[in-house]
Amino acid sequence: MRVVVIGAGIIGSSVAYEAARAGAQVTVLEAGRIAGGASTTSFAWTNATGKRPQPYFALNVAGMRAHLDLAREFGHAPWFHQTGSIEWYSNEADWPAQLENAEQMRDWGYGVEWIGKARVAELEPEIDPAAIANSPVVYYPEEGWVQPALYAAWLLRAAKEKWNADIRSHAAVTSVDVRNGVAKSVRTVDGAVHEADAIVNCTGSWAAHVLDGVPPIPMASNMGIIGFTFPLATTLRRQFHMDDLDVRPDGAGRLMIHKISADSLVTEMQPLETAGAQARHLLDAVRRVLPAVQPDDMESIRTVVRPIPSDNLTCSGWMPGVEGYYVAVTHSGVSIAPHLGKAVAQEVVRGHAHESLQDFRPDRFLAAKNGLGERS
Template structure:
């Protein structure tokens, strides 16, 4: 089979890898550069934390297992260090309910004390009023560029080729094959086209004859945007994810950390990214100094506005159009789900094996539905929501 993949973020690279391993002839089209979309601006927290409804939770649990299986011994991009979370008194009931729900689903989650938390993160500073901390040992984080390198490297090893920069502006179903048209006006046919275009998915899917409404990735302060700070190297000890009321933090390698204050996301605007030494940066750094010993000299090397790829109903979409020549993948949880969705897509495309994990997530659910019928997605404003 000749298969085109549109987009070289984690989703596109995972699909290209699995398709090439399955024996397909794979060509990837990338409009600017690898990881130029959401993959380059993501908190990259691997979890199935408050992922509802149940089929979405189960999909994310399978996504975590896929990372474990793919990494194997000696991996350099997935770190299952677990996640520590606590809440203000006003949010404690919400956190307790979320943890109880996870335990009913047999998801590893438990309460630990501040002393136990400090044994896990020696430089952690727990507020005096916090007595109970949620511990999720199954969770972890990814270094997105390293993950992309692993996936795309193995795709290349098995014959996949990259055409970059080359922008695909239309994908149409033509007699059961997919015709791709580029910005230069050139066009060519492939047996199947995989749309892994992230926040650009809606337009391309529409050209191929099926609806894939996406939440607006440009809407300032919405659920699709958020601020991510990247620190200079710090002499602090952190090998796990922290999700706290004031700050979410994960390691980025080389002593660098990624920091996120969900309440500050209300000011995130892709049209006006804040400077790395402005008011938002100073606030993130101040919160980090309170949270971790060894962060006294912290500064941000960059402050980015992340733009999430989110189908309009907030749920993953993965599957064929009616003609069977265009397969779309769009999801908010792209880092957690990327390797799994790539493998399942390849099995469905090359082997014709439909996955029961994807039954609830077919793009066909959008057929005939007016995009205006979807209420705006609620922005993440407290720990565990994003």
């Protein structure tokens, strides 16, 4: 069976690896660099906390477990860091919601530990205890973080070396050739035609754009800003989440910084200055928790589009009306990717519906568009 995967972010790489492993002859067509879309500029925290409804939580947990399986399978998994993560809120008004969420997560079988400041100091001595003050602190031991570019590189290398997958970067797909309702091939920008028995669209936020021949997926993607410090003499291993600030190590001593309130400072992709207002906003917040970080420690700061299907949930399944054309697009893609890769391969290559995807089919968008009602 010939499978063409469009897009080589963390989702496309996972689908390509699992489809090749399941026996398909896989071709990956990536418009730019491998993992050069949202995946490289993602906070990339593997988690399911706060994710609702329950089937979406379960999908994220399945992803977290699949990361562990994949790391075991490769033996050496330099992309994966299951360090656990630490969360607290400085404002007392946020504590009831934190407690309610932690209890819900625990009821659903998620690892949740309440820890004191002394334990935080043992785990991460660079965190200033004054920044925690008397806030309750939750430790989520199963969570971790991923370096998606390395993830994609290792999976695609394995797909190529073990199962002869054909991986092409700088090969943007411009159209899907559909004849009598069946997707037959894709055409790339250089005019090359790749015939396929199944085509899997893994283009993230670009799924909202029209590829000639097939319908788009309605997306509510939004902007994110991620800052990277210079390599610092830091021993921080775990990510922490304080209020709307997220910080984690990013290899070689760099810290990655994300702050939800900073995201709204931009409305489109644009170059940002390392000494600009957005960078200051991020660094000021970090320095209140990690006093060793200096005001001029920002090495780079980037904008990125966060791929989000319009109802915030994963979209994975065959596109109704276009036989042989499958779409796999999601937010939380880093958490879900290795599971989604397996589930999509089962559906596309083996032809068996995967139970975990039943609530996330693309037809819900078409039904809503045609006035056929909302999904329950």
